[in-house]
Amino acid sequence: MSELYSKYSEKPWSETFQLVRRCMDKTRADTKxxxxxxxxxxxxxxALNVTSVNAMVTRLEMIAKQRGLGSHRSPTETACYLTADLFYLEVLLLPGGGVEDVKVAQHGEAPESNVSLLQLLRMKRFEEFSVKLDDLASLYNVPGDSDTKIKVYTSLQHLQKDxxxxxNLPRRLIESNVHVDMxxxxxxxxVMSCREGNPMSIQYYISPSDxxxxxxxxxxxxxxxxxxxxxxxxxxTHRLQMESLIPTPPQVDSVGLPVFRPLSEASSELLPAFFLLKLQxxxxxxxxxxxxxxxxxEGVVNVTPETGLQGEPIFQLIKQAGLEEKNYKMSGDGKDAHFLKTxxxxxxxxxVFGDAEWKCDSWKGALIHTVPFTHPAHVPALLELLRHQSVINILLASCISSHEHQPGIACDLNCExxxxxxxxxxxxxxLLDSDSLAVLMVSVVDCRQVQCRLLTGGLVDHSLDDYASRVLTRCLSIPITMRAxxxxxxxMRPPACLISEPASVLKAESSPSTTPHHAVDSVPATIPTALLSPEPMEEDGLPSPPGHYVMSVAAAPAVDVNTDAVANPSPCASVGVYSHWVASSLPAELI
Known part of the structure; x- marks a missing residue:
């Protein structure tokens, strides 16, 4: 190395770079x-600045090799092509290493300009360009020859059309905001259809803070x-559709979903692939x-998450996902987790999250990146489960902060x-001005129903259950609901309804210290008025008399509603955490 250093110490970087490149292009007996x-x-x-056409082409060729793609220049040397079996990128070059346009041509389709890829190359953000290119290649991430890949891509196109x-099936509009309603x-x-080389995407849930x-x-x-x-x-191999499975015009079943034609040998093929919902x-x-x-x-889902199927406590997974810390590890020290919310x-x-209690099997889970399926009829049911899980995660995440307990800080409210x-x-x-405890029971029936019941040892006021359900459904934040x-x-009068015996033991009297990090805690939450319409809720076996109410996202205002509960009748009523955002629009009882 010292000899090489002395030999090339006086030579420019460009000459050294070209020499290394020539060595890389030579055929070797060892192909590795x-x-x-x-x-x-x-x-x-x-390290080199891209200031010429050759430098830009060299950088594109390196990215192509990293992603397993081919590359070559046009005869006129004004364009560079990055190629795969079922698609290619055409990068039109300008003198000085600039980029005029980036076009993506997928199998059987005309080239289409891709604005996002063009902007990344113009700003010379090559790492992000490489990631985008990898996402595009993931559309065809199946083994086999070109014919097999073409069949898989054809099946994917028919799935997207279905x-x-x-x-697009007609339905009744529930929300005033069309996008939120969808x-x-x-x-x-x-649904956002496939465009500019990007795969079809489905936004299946959005929180009140979002x-x-x-x-x-x-x-x-x-x-x-x-x-x-x-x-x-x-x-x-799995049997995948090779044509649309929804007849024209579509026939709708009792729940509003289309009736699908059965998969047959004529309308499908056995292929070494399945469809994926890639969660982001x-x-x-x-x-x-x-x-x-x-x-x-029907058994297609074979989840192999990083944490394994034995699972981890769900609140630990939520903390890990929310903080996005690559080096974050589960504590596993047997201690309770303490969080402070502002x-x-x-x-x-x-x-406080009790370590032993949350290690029960029913509340263990895994971090899911993809969900496999083989039929378009699977998608609505899968997304309903993902929506349901999203609501649970948002509620628990509202109680989790980025730092755990530090002694010596007094809190206005201690919760377990x-x-x-x-x-x-x-x-x-x-409870306020008392050593007694109360318990708020929260039941997430589905993605549109959150039921609350307040358990005390004194007189029961059913309007509090309805009120808590209204607030929690509107903001999906436990801290905001507890304050309200x-x-x-x-x-309320008289104050004698405060309980004297706790319904659950509060484990920690010390107070954590941290700053809240989750989006639900850092911004006010808002949902259109349709989310606030009360309707009678079904009994779920919790120890409380009948006559409670639940907020339903999907249902219209029900008959015989409880009009005694306090609610904000104005559209987009805000329930907030940080009042300096929209303090003037907060309901008085929640400030």
């Missing part, structure tokens, strides 16, 4: 590339839960939900979150 030379080559290319047909109440959410952020900063960034529709390789971001999912997905797809007027709330039955948990908290309940109870 030298990893050390490849890394050196990559570092050299990244999903668009399902999405995401929350559409049969498969809001709705508000979209109103305050429209188009700033994509929000909510999204699933891309792609294909994946399979060790076994990955979703912490309960093992019971994973089992339900397997039943929907609300307006410097109010502090403490939340305990798992109950499937999709139900309890919040034990201290305590203020509502403090304003």
């Amino acid at each position: 590339p030298c990893e050390t030379i490849k890394k050196c080559m990559q570092k050299l290319q990244e 999903l668009l047909k399902i999405s 995401v929350l109440n559409g049969r498969i959410g809001s 709705v508000l952020m979209e109103m305050l900063c429209p188009g700033e960034s994509s929000r909510g839960q999204v699933a891309m529709v792609v294909v994946g390789a399979s060790g076994t 971001p990955p979703l912490p999912t309960l093992n019971s939900f994973i089992h339900k997905m397997s039943q929907i797809t 609300l307006p007027d410097t109010e502090l709330q403490s939340y 979150i305990l798992p109950e039955s499937d999709c139900s948990f309890s919040v034990a908290f201290s 309940i305590r203020k509502r109870m403090a304003s």
